[in-house]
Amino acid sequence: MNAITATDLTKRFDGTVVVDNLDLVVPSGTVYGFLGPNGAGKTTTMRMLTTLTRPTSGSATIMGEPVTDRDAVRSSIGYLPEDPPVFDELTGREQLEYYARLRDIPEETANKRIDGWLDRFDLRADATKRIEAYSKGMRQKIGLIQALLHEPDVVFLDEPTSGLDPRAARTVLDVLDQVADEGHTVFLSTHILSVVEELADLVGVLYQGRIVEEGDPAELTGTLEAAEDSTLEDVFLSVTTDHSAPVVGE
């Protein structure tokens, strides 16, 4: 089954095309790395796929359900946006308990999962502190736990390692690897190419609202002419260069 599909998916803001007739097929259980320069339309695409923004035209499905059916789609997805949605006045644990109730997770199951995640992310000691006192990395960890707590079929992550120290970033990569091994689909946007190289089965490079390159990481690095030592960074730079624009420094 395909976890995510998009056909001619388009978003315009005030007449400006931000996502341009995007086609996407992500089979279940895939880790999809979504790359692209600032402003390429990654977040807008994720917001359409997670039902937060309506497409201007075209269509998309998550686990077979159209993104226009908000309730059906929301039950099968988790989403970590750039700014994790948390309440400053709650403690970390209260925030997760609140979220578990929103997601109808039975209390006993929720408490077990919350304890497990707090341990895994080294947050147990801070779980009784208010989120307003959290660092960026701690907020990010709470956001990640929220995205995964209800064990969704498809998880969307915008820069999942943002603000994390190397140890926490490593934990996140291991967690995502495990989540994918368990058969969940992971759709992640990041600027850190090593994250994609390590995790992704499939990589799509978005440029000016269109997918300009797609394939598995090894296949992509093999597409460059000077393929021998090419990296995903070479591919990224090659396919996201506006050849008509002057290069800084020239």
Ligand SMILES: Nc1ncnc2c1ncn2[C@@H]1O[C@H](COP(=O)(O)OP(=O)(O)OP(=O)(O)O)[C@@H](O)[C@H]1O
């Ligand atoms: N609500 C909005 N109204 C108008 N323009 C918007 C809106 N949201 C996004 N845009 C524009 O759409 C374009 C794509 O933005 P988007 O946030 O999707 O890019 P991105 O690839 O996620 O970038 P980054 O890597 O910097 O996070 C940008 O030019 C942005 O200014």
